[in-house]
Amino acid sequence: MTTDIQHDLMRELGAERLGLFLYQMVLIRQFEERCGELYTKGKIRGFLHLYTGQEACAVGSINCLEERDKVLTHYRDHGHALARGVDPNGVMAELFGKATGVAGGRGGSMHLYDVEKGFLGGYAIVAAHLPLAVGLGVAAQMKGEDFVTLCIFGEGSVGEGEFHEALNMSVLWNTPTVFFCENNLYGMGVPFKASLSTEVPKLAAAYNMPAVSVDGMDVLAVYGATREAVAHARAGKGPYFIEAMTYRYRGHSMADPELYRLKEEVEEAKRRDCIERLKGQMMAAGMLDEEGFAEVEARARAVVEEAVEFAERSPQPALDTLFDHLYKE
Amino acid sequence: MAIMRMRDALREALREEMLRDERIFLMGEDIGLYGGSYAVTKGLLEEFGEERVRDTPIAESAIVGIGIGAAMGGLHPMVEIMTINFSFLALDQIVNNAAKLLHMSNGQINVPLVIRMASGGGSQLAATHSHSLEGLYAHFPGLKVVCPSTPADAKGLLKRAFRDQNTVVFIEHTANYGLRGEVPDDPDFLVEFGVANVMREGTDVTIVGYSGSVHQAVRAAQMLEEQEEISAEVIDLRTLRPLDIETVVRSVKKTNRAVIVEDAWRFGGFGGELAAQVMERAFDWLDAPVARVACKDVPLPYNRNLEFHALPSEEDVVEAVLGMFKE
Ligand SMILES: Cc1ncc(C[n+]2csc(CCOP(=O)(O)OP(=O)(O)O)c2C)c(N)n1
Ligand SMILES: [Mg+2]
Numbered sequence: 001m002t003t004d005i006q007h008d009l010m011r012e013l014g015a016e017r018l019g020l021f022l023y024q025m026v027l028i029r030q031f032e033e034r035c036g037e038l039y040t041k042g043k044i045r046g047f048l049h050l051y052t053g054q055e056a057c058a059v060g061s062i063n064c065l066e067e068r069d070k071v072l073t074h075y076r077d078h079g080h081a082l083a084r085g086v087d088p089n090g091v092m093a094e095l096f097g098k099a100t101g102v103a104g105g106r107g108g109s110m111h112l113y114d115v116e117k118g119f120l121g122g123y124a125i126v127a128a129h130l131p132l133a134v135g136l137g138v139a140a141q142m143k144g145e146d147f148v149t150l151c152i153f154g155e156g157s158v159g160e161g162e163f164h165e166a167l168n169m170s171v172l173w174n175t176p177t178v179f180f181c182e183n184n185l186y187g188m189g190v191p192f193k194a195s196l197s198t199e200v201p202k203l204a205a206a207y208n209m210p211a212v213s214v215d216g217m218d219v220l221a222v223y224g225a226t227r228e229a230v231a232h233a234r235a236g237k238g239p240y241f242i243e244a245m246t247y248r249y250r251g252h253s254m255a256d257p258e259l260y261r262l263k264e265e266v267e268e269a270k271r272r273d274c275i276e277r278l279k280g281q282m283m284a285a286g287m288l289d290e291e292g293f294a295e296v297e298a299r300a301r302a303v304v305e306e307a308v309e310f311a312e313r314s315p316q317p318a319l320d321t322l323f324d325h326l327y328k329e
Numbered sequence: 330m331a332i333m334r335m336r337d338a339l340r341e342a343l344r345e346e347m348l349r350d351e352r353i354f355l356m357g358e359d360i361g362l363y364g365g366s367y368a369v370t371k372g373l374l375e376e377f378g379e380e381r382v383r384d385t386p387i388a389e390s391a392i393v394g395i396g397i398g399a400a401m402g403g404l405h406p407m408v409e410i411m412t413i414n415f416s417f418l419a420l421d422q423i424v425n426n427a428a429k430l431l432h433m434s435n436g437q438i439n440v441p442l443v444i445r446m447a448s449g450g451g452s453q454l455a456a457t458h459s460h461s462l463e464g465l466y467a468h469f470p471g472l473k474v475v476c477p478s479t480p481a482d483a484k485g486l487l488k489r490a491f492r493d494q495n496t497v498v499f500i501e502h503t504a505n506y507g508l509r510g511e512v513p514d515d516p517d518f519l520v521e522f523g524v525a526n527v528m529r530e531g532t533d534v535t536i537v538g539y540s541g542s543v544h545q546a547v548r549a550a551q552m553l554e555e556q557e558e559i560s561a562e563v564i565d566l567r568t569l570r571p572l573d574i575e576t577v578v579r580s581v582k583k584t585n586r587a588v589i590v591e592d593a594w595r596f597g598g599f600g601g602e603l604a605a606q607v608m609e610r611a612f613d614w615l616d617a618p619v620a621r622v623a624c625k626d627v628p629l630p631y632n633r634n635l636e637f638h639a640l641p642s643e644e645d646v647v648e649a650v651l652g653m654f655k656e
Binding site for chain 2: 070101102103104106107111113114115120121123125128129130131132133134135136137138139140142143149161162165166168169172173324325326327328329
């Protein structure tokens with residue numbers, strides 16, 4: 001289960017950093033499960049897309065970034081925000097639509113932002129943020145700065161013209177962009193095989209950029225690949241493409257009756273769970289025991305509960321702020 | 330002051346602004362080597378180099394999207410959509426990202442971007458290549474929409490667009506590119522947004538136009554004066570968002586009649602919005618219903634006679650005005 005390369009990576013990262021990865025994945029899992037409950041209670045409304053099952057993608061990729069780097073992602077964005085260190089209180093309050101939310105209650109689940117953390121947003125129009133990521137790369141180049149933009153999206157994006165336009169232009173202009181495709185096998189209910197005539201990395205390779213496919217249920221594999229991609233982009237060698245094969249445990253959104261897949265398929269995926277996997281690897285390496293894991297879970301639970309309480313007691317945005325931020329002076 | 334054509338005034342604005350602010354760069358289809366489809370960017374590649382004058386693939390949504398991303402990254406890009414007809418392919422970027430990011434992010438992300446596009450019918454380019462969409466873009470809160478009708482305004486408004494922290498959709502009517510006029514050469518010459526221009530003063534009727542239709546309004550006013558002894562005031566809106574409704578209302582309260590002229594389709598067009606606002610604010614002053622002279626509701630045909638039959642003309646404006654004076 002743990003390859004030699006991964007042994008090396010684990011040794012290099014050490015117990016503390018791996019502990020952080022484990023904690024972040026557990027935090028995201030618990031945060032998402034709690035969101036699901038709160039949705040049923042009507043505390044969270046609108047579209048809610050949970051990230052449960054895909055945690056290794058966010059944690060493995062975003063932890064390769066420096067503070068000055070940027071992250072753009074799609075609407076399934078809570079996990080990415082949390083992995084980037086966006087305040088869980090602000091995220092939960094946003095889901096509640098409260099004034100203290102990261103977007104003041106204007107964005108909701110699909111549109112989280114925290115510019116100070118370099119988290120430049122969740123984008124709810126499939127593939128619309130890919131060109132933005134290339135544009136940020138142009139800005140880095142023209143300003144002589146060496147920040148990298150990590151652009152995360154679902155495999156459903158490959159059908160959109162903007163996916164192709166963005167990949168092509170990022171290579172033409174050699175932008176420091178890491179394209180990170182979370183292939184969870186479905187775009188809503190459409191199986192990936194029914195929406196793409198080829199394989200994802202082949203598309204990227206066709207535009208002449210390095211492209212790899214990794215096990216997105218394995219945080220170490222994701223980390224290893226993304227680290228290389230970020231180094232490549234930062235060194236001025238241009239864009240890099242990663243496909244992470246993953247699986248979402250919950251429906252596409254809270255409104256999904258999941259008619260398109262069998263329960264067995266979901267159960268099968270859960271046997272490859274990213275949290276169980278890292279936990280097992282850390283235990284085998286003597287970096288963690290059951291007690292330690294229980295502590296991680298308790299810590300995450302406390303953070304999630306604090307976030308819920310914060311969101312509950314936060315005020316609604318005042319009606320007279322409706323027209324705020326329509327234009328910047 | 331120098332006499333120049335509108336396309337040259339636009340180029341002067343781009344040049345001066347690029348010299349003033351190194352965050353400004355240009356991208357678009359054929360703006361570099363080719364010199365721009367309407368020669369607005371001619372010579373700028375040679376002067377500023379490939380990094381600041383970028384030829385792009387034919388990929389409108391990525392062009393605008395990359396502009397938005399570059400703006401988010403601290404630059405002030407100008408993207409040229411070759412003609413407004415191709416902006417449909419970039420509509421999502423303009424509407425969902427450029428216009429909304431500031432509000433949706435609660436003020437965290439602004440998009441200082443200038444999107445220039447050539448617009449309008451009347452050149453026998455047939456239905457796909459003859460759109461007038463100023464009003465469409467004006468529909469979206471979060472955008473600013475600018476449509477100059479004179480060389481001086483073109484320069485002053487375009488320079489002003491680069492002093493804005495928001496996305497400016499800058500629409501240039503192709504019939505105006507060759508117009509000559511006096512243009513100030515002061516590098517600080519700006520034309521403020523939301524200030525309509527009274528092109529011609531009058532007392533009997535107010536004719537409101539924007540973009541290409543301003544010149545029809547002016548010609549109609551001349552005809553009315555010479556042939557009918559009717560004194561028409563002509564107002565060029567200059568910008569549709571922000572809209573200077575005050576100037577229009579003030580004029581209507583003086584003349585008691587309003588005619589709106591536009592190249593866009595009548596149904597659901599900007600003229601309807603304007604008519605409603607005039608009625609909301611000046612109903613008691615109106616001696617006749619607000620009249621609209623607009624494009625007939627059909628795709629514009631290639632055939633010259635058919636196309637000109639569909640588009641509004643100065644004769645149509647004159648007729649609309651005369652209709653208001655009949656009992
Ligand atoms: C341009 C556009 N078309 C359609 C939709 C509706 N839609 C929302 S999510 C989705 C599926 C996207 O799947 P994928 O990219 O694989 O991401 P995942 O939900 O699996 O994370 C669709 C079709 C949309 N948001 N944007
Ligand atoms: Mg998917």
